[in-house]
Amino acid sequence: MPQVKAIIGLGNPGDDYAETRHNAGAWLVEILARQAGTELRPEKKVLGLYAKVMLDGHDLHLLEPTTFMNRSGAAVAALCQFYKIAPDELLVAHDELDIPPGAARYKQGGGHGGHNGLRDIISALGNDKSFHRLRIGIGHPGDSRQVTNYVLGRPGKAELGAIGGAIGECLATLPLAINGEWARAMSRLHSFKG
Numbered sequence: 693m694p695q696v697k698a699i700i701g702l703g704n705p706g707d708d709y710a711e712t713r714h715n716a717g718a719w720l721v722e723i724l725a726r727q728a729g730t731e732l733r734p735e736k737k738v739l740g741l742y743a744k745v746m747l748d749g750h751d752l753h754l755l756e757p758t759t760f761m762n763r764s765g766a767a768v769a770a771l772c773q774f775y776k777i778a779p780d781e782l783l784v785a786h787d788e789l790d791i792p793p794g795a796a797r798y799k800q801g802g803g804h805g806g807h808n809g810l811r812d813i814i815s816a817l818g819n820d821k822s823f824h825r826l827r828i829g830i831g832h833p834g835d836s837r838q839v840t841n842y843v844l845g846r847p848g849k850a851e852l853g854a855i856g857g858a859i860g861e862c863l864a865t866l867p868l869a870i871n872g873e874w875a876r877a878m879s880r881l882h883s884f885k886g
Contacts, residue, residue: 696824696870697781698753699724700768702809704844705758713855714843716828717785717809718756720859725754727863732756737774739767748867753777762808765816772817782823783869784813785862787843791829794854794886796862798869798878799825824869826862830855857886 701721702714709715725732725743732741732754740757753775757767768784771777780800786809791797801821804810814821831851833842847855861884868877 694778694780695750695872696752696783697777698755698771698775699783699785699826699866700755700757700764700771702761702764702784702786703756704761709844711846712844713830713847714761714787716787716830716855716859717826719855720785720826720828720862721754721756723859724863724866734758738771740771742771748870750870752870762812764809765812765814768813769816779817779820780822780824783826784810784823785826785828786810787830788827789830789832789839789843791827792831792854793829793847793851794858795829795884796858796881797827797829798865798874798881799827800874828855828858828862854886858884861886 699721701717703709703718704714722732725745728745728747730743730745732743735742738755739759740755743754745752745754753771755767755771757764759767786807804814833839861881865877865881
């Protein structure tokens with residue numbers, strides 16, 4: 693299986709969105725950069741905030757697109773083109789309505805599941821769906837008409853703690869994933885109950 697060369701954290705740009713549920717993927721990449729002793733910096737050629745880090749002996753490109761969520765594909769395609777990265781070498785971290793706060797799941801391939809960021813990435817990659825996903829649970833509001841306000845809302849204190857716990861577990865399993873030990877990474881992450 694191809695090795696992950698880039699981790700993309702999805703979210704919306706700007707202070708108005710920084711603390712919203714839709715930015716859970718961006719939170720993961722920001723924390724990962726901090727843990728590696730660096731910070732994400734604006735990089736025009738990849739339409740986002742970018743850093744290159746070393747994780748468990750592997751060079752990794754980190755990207756937080758500064759396009760809006762539904763235009764994430766432009767940044768991801770630019771990253772792939774500039775650094776010669778294949779879609780199946782990507783790990784896209786994003787918020788997931790179908791998973792409760794405090795849980796997260798790895799997945800490879802599949803559709804967009806109604807997620808506008810994933811939908812745009814699939815389209816920008818020429819309908820290539822082979823990239824890996826890191827689905828960070830944010831829960832569901834219970835009514836599909838409330839989804840937009842929910843994902844663009846801020847989680848409460850307990851919910852934020854649960855999401856943070858799941859992100860911590862994601863970060864702990866990343867070295868396994870980066871080393872191609874997907875079964876072990878999934879086994880550990882998928883059994884985590886935050």
